Amino acid sequence: MFELTRDTVEPKARGAARWLIERGVNAGDRIAVVAENVPEFVPFTLGALRTGIVPVLVNVHLSSDEQARIIADADPKLVVDEFPEASGTADLADVPLGRPMHYTSGTTGLAKGVWSGVFDEDDADALVADERDLWAAEPGDTVLVCSPLYHSAPHRIAISALMAGARVLVFEHFDADEIARAFVRERVTGAFLVPTHLRRLLAAGLKAPHARRVLHAGEPCPEALKREALDVFPSGTLFEFYGATEGQFTLCSPDEWLERPGTVGRARAGRELSIRNGLIYVKPPSFARWEYWRDPEKTKTAWQDGGFTVGDHGRLDEGGYLFIEGRREDLIISGGVNVYPAEVERVLETHPGVVEAAVFGAPDEAFGQRVCAAIVGEADPDELRMWARERLPGSHTPKTIIRVDALPRTATGKIRRSDLTSRQA
Numbered sequence: 001m002f003e004l005t006r007d008t009v010e011p012k013a014r015g016a017a018r019w020l021i022e023r024g025v026n027a028g029d030r031i032a033v034v035a036e037n038v039p040e041f042v043p044f045t046l047g048a049l050r051t052g053i054v055p056v057l058v059n060v061h062l063s064s065d066e067q068a069r070i071i072a073d074a075d076p077k078l079v080v081d082e083f084p085e086a087s088g089t090a091d092l093a094d095v096p097l098g099r100p101m102h103y104t105s106g107t108t109g110l111a112k113g114v115w116s117g118v119f120d121e122d123d124a125d126a127l128v129a130d131e132r133d134l135w136a137a138e139p140g141d142t143v144l145v146c147s148p149l150y151h152s153a154p155h156r157i158a159i160s161a162l163m164a165g166a167r168v169l170v171f172e173h174f175d176a177d178e179i180a181r182a183f184v185r186e187r188v189t190g191a192f193l194v195p196t197h198l199r200r201l202l203a204a205g206l207k208a209p210h211a212r213r214v215l216h217a218g219e220p221c222p223e224a225l226k227r228e229a230l231d232v233f234p235s236g237t238l239f240e241f242y243g244a245t246e247g248q249f250t251l252c253s254p255d256e257w258l259e260r261p262g263t264v265g266r267a268r269a270g271r272e273l274s275i276r277n278g279l280i281y282v283k284p285p286s287f288a289r290w291e292y293w294r295d296p297e298k299t300k301t302a303w304q305d306g307g308f309t310v311g312d313h314g315r316l317d318e319g320g321y322l323f324i325e326g327r328r329e330d331l332i333i334s335g336g337v338n339v340y341p342a343e344v345e346r347v348l349e350t351h352p353g354v355v356e357a358a359v360f361g362a363p364d365e366a367f368g369q370r371v372c373a374a375i376v377g378e379a380d381p382d383e384l385r386m387w388a389r390e391r392l393p394g395s396h397t398p399k400t401i402i403r404v405d406a407l408p409r410t411a412t413g414k415i416r417r418s419d420l421t422s423r424q425a
Contacts (some may be wrong), residue, residue: 001182002039003159004168005233009043013301014088016047024087025077028118030101032076033150034058034067037172040083041149042158047411049096049159052118056101061411069141070103070111073293095128096159101153101293102247110397113293114245123287126384130287131160133269134241136213137190139165144191145178152245157192168302176200183208184275194218194413198229199356211237219414220324220342222349222356223261230254240264241320244310246290246302249282250274250322262346263321273322274307278316280322283307298415315338330417332361334369336375337395341417344371347391353379358416359398362424373398374407374420 017357025031032050033055035041045055056074058067071079073152098118103111119127135157144160145152145168147217154413161168169186171179180201182188187210193201198216202225206344208214221229230238240252242264244301250273252265267273283306290308291299311328326340332382341359355377361369375384381401389397408419 001169001171001178004039004042004162004170005379006162006165009046009162011176012040012043012087013047014089014411016044017051017090017092018088019084019086020048020053020078021090023078025053025096025308028052028054030056030074030076032056032058032071032074033073034060034079034081035083035150036060036297037085037145037149037170039170040280042155042162042168042170044080044083044331045100045155046159046162047092049098049100050092050094051090052093052097054098054114054118054124056103057155058103059148059411065110066111070260071399073115074101075268075340075404076164083224093124094131095124095163099127099290102245111294111300114290115293116288116290119287126285127289128160128163130248130268130270130285132164134248135160135164135190135192135215136167137164141166141189141212142186142210143167143188144169144170144171144179144182144188145415146174146197147192147194149411151412153192153243154412156191156192157215161190163385174200174410176204180204180206181395183211185363190214192216195221195225196409199225200233202228206232208233209260213237214240215239217241218412219244220345223346224349225385226257230258241268244312246280246308246310247284247288249280256321258321260321263323264318265322266320267278267322272307273316273320275314275316276309278306278313278325279314281307281309281311283291286354312397313345330360332359332369334371334395335366336363336368339396341370342390344392344396346374347388348373348375348384348398351377351379351384351387353377354384356407358415358417358420360420360424362400362421369401371396372400372402372420372424374402374404376407379403 097114189212241249250265272283313326343357345357357375364370408416
């Protein structure tokens with residue numbers, strides 16, 4: 001674990017900006033950053049952003065071929081995989097002049113860059129205010145980051161907390177026992193977690209007496225886990241949001257979720273939600289507009305009438321609360337019927353013998369794909385399949401159920417369904 005504060009980060013950010021400028025990197029240029037969680041990461045990227053230079057944050061756990069493809073596509077001025085010992089100083093804008101460029105995978109699995117460009121002063125200030133509204137860090141707070149900084153949300157909360165004058169604690173790797181202790185020892189007030197983190201921290205005996213705004217996102221949170229977490233965190237502190245690399249959609253307070261279990265909340269400030277042909281669209285403020293890097297056709301497909309979709313399906317209730325019904329990238333088409341894993345997982349996870357479940361498609365000669373499930377828990381697969389058949393349409397009932405010790409996940413806690421599919425192929 002290491003600590004960042006505005007006072008310690010500021011001179012390093014100015015030194016990083018000077019180092020970049022001396023190497024001919026200018027506002028609007030891109031630099032590829034390929035690094036683990038180390039103390040130099042945030043000062044370096046913050047110095048770049050406050051100069052109008054856009055960091056392309058590359059997942060270090062991708063294969064070398066995929067990293068090379070992303071870097072070639074981003075066309076950066078520099079590739080930084082070791083941070084320099086920068087000296088000197090440079091003038092910086094008061095706030096970041098843009099967002100990092102991240103690559104996100106679509107239904108084809110081919111990563112595409114999300115490009116926001118360089119902001120003018122008004123949009124830059126609006127972005128900072130929007131981020132502060134979400135993460136709610138204040139001077140004197142301690143904000144904890146335990147996910148890789150090359151991902152969007154961990155990097156965003158770290159930057160926002162520093163801009164607000166909060167202290168930031170960053171863990172190099174996730175360690176449930178140590179992080180659980182840090183919540184009390186370091187008087188942690190804020191954090192970003194994914195449901196997998198919540199489950200492991202609760203198992204480690206998490207107490208969070210000083211928490212004021214903790215947010216979770218990244219994947220659906222099972223209802224039983226959410227209720228257990230709400231009992232541990234102080235009342236009114238555990239929020240949920242729904243978003244993607246492309247942008248933000250909703251925010252949900254604890255009380256709103258308890259009134260409408262399963263919702264991910266209503267549109268965040270300055271945004272409008274709509275459902276078109278089952279797809280979730282959000283109309284964002286001007287500073288949150290973006291395009292797919294050098295791909296006008298995909299950009300045009302994503303945007304309609306001032307709003308964009310990332311391909312997720314959902315519904316809005318009469319109060320404007322959003323419920324996610326499925327993610328397009330996880331879609332299973334079995335015998336011509338669309339099956340979204342999330343709706344099947346919600347049913348399976350209500351069985352008392354299931355801790356968590358992952359539903360995925362496997363090749364099938366007769367149906368194209370068959371619905372399969374992997375579960376963690378003591379439920380008997382045959383009994384669970386019969387139990388599920390009573391609660392799900394036949395097309396949605398898993399044909400194969402396997403028990404596993406743990407579900408395969410990415411570094412940010414998302415289920416790697418492709419790993420499960422390969423086991424059944």
